[in-house]
Amino acid sequence: DAGVTQSPTHLIKTRGQHVTLRCSPISGHKSVSWYQQVLGQGPQFIFQYYEKEERGRGNFPDRFSARQFPNYSSELNVNALLLGDSALYLCASSWGMINEQFFGPGTRLTVL
Amino acid sequence: AQTVTQSQPEMSVQEAETVTLSCTYDTSESDYYLFWYKQPPSRQMILVIRQEAYKQQNATENRFSVNFQKAAKSFSLKISDSQLGDAAMYFCACVKTSYDKVIFGPGTSLSVIP
Numbered sequence: 001d002a003g004v005t006q007s008p009t010h011l012i013k014t015r016g017q018h019v020t021l022r023c024s025p026i027s028g029h030k031s032v033s034w035y036q037q038v039l040g041q042g043p044q045f046i047f048q049y050y051e052k053e054e055r056g057r058g059n060f061p062d063r064f065s066a067r068q069f070p071n072y073s074s075e076l077n078v079n080a081l082l083l084g085d086s087a088l089y090l091c092a093s094s095w096g097m098i099n100e101q102f103f104g105p106g107t108r109l110t111v112l
Numbered sequence: 113a114q115t116v117t118q119s120q121p122e123m124s125v126q127e128a129e130t131v132t133l134s135c136t137y138d139t140s141e142s143d144y145y146l147f148w149y150k151q152p153p154s155r156q157m158i159l160v161i162r163q164e165a166y167k168q169q170n171a172t173e174n175r176f177s178v179n180f181q182k183a184a185k186s187f188s189l190k191i192s193d194s195q196l197g198d199a200a201m202y203f204c205a206c207v208k209t210s211y212d213k214v215i216f217g218p219g220t221s222l223s224v225i226p
Binding site: 033035041042043044045048056057058088090092100101102103104105106 | 149154156213216
């Protein structure tokens with residue numbers, strides 16, 4: 001079975017632009033969570049979606065938004081990019097809300 | 113607010129030896145889960161072990177075991193018979209059972225010396 005997949009692998013944007021990151025969970029998993037990992041730090045929770053509804057939100061500005069589709073895949077959108085948004089964005093899926101989370105390889109976002 | 117602290121930014125261990133990684137957390141919840149995740153240089157985060165706070169028995173997964181001290185809010189990871197493949201960043205994490213957010217610690221970089 002395929003693991004969690006994320007696209008794109010790498011992305012370079014300039015300040016003020018918009019970006020969309022995509023995540024496909026493991027088949028059968030209904031929960032998707034997004035994390036931001038700045039180099040040298042632990043992941044910071046951004047969002048969790050379960051059954052297409054937002055179930056948790058971290059301390060991120062409204063420039064960050066996400067959604068989950070009927071097939072349980074998810075998108076993370078970031079508007080008005082700042083230099084500080086440069087990070088590895090991780091997606092994790094799980095069967096339920098507190099089951100083991102399986103992480104994807106991440107999307108490396110660089111904002112110039 | 114929940115916080116997770118890992119006081120050892122870097123650790124090293126000789127191959128086949130045992131190493132313990134420290135983690136302390138702060139939560140006002142009475143029921144929660146604790147996790148140790150491993151992130152090798154290839155970046156893919158992998159769950160190593162999990163502990164439910166209501167369980168007194170320490171979790172064990174093969175060479176990995178935890179020392180869970182609920183009153184002290186301490187959750188250390190012991191790796192026995194260390195292998196070269198254990199070299200990675202290790203993150204301690206905490207989530208309350210009603211599920212709000214998973215809080216990760218800053219990580220400990222483990223090196224394994226041949």
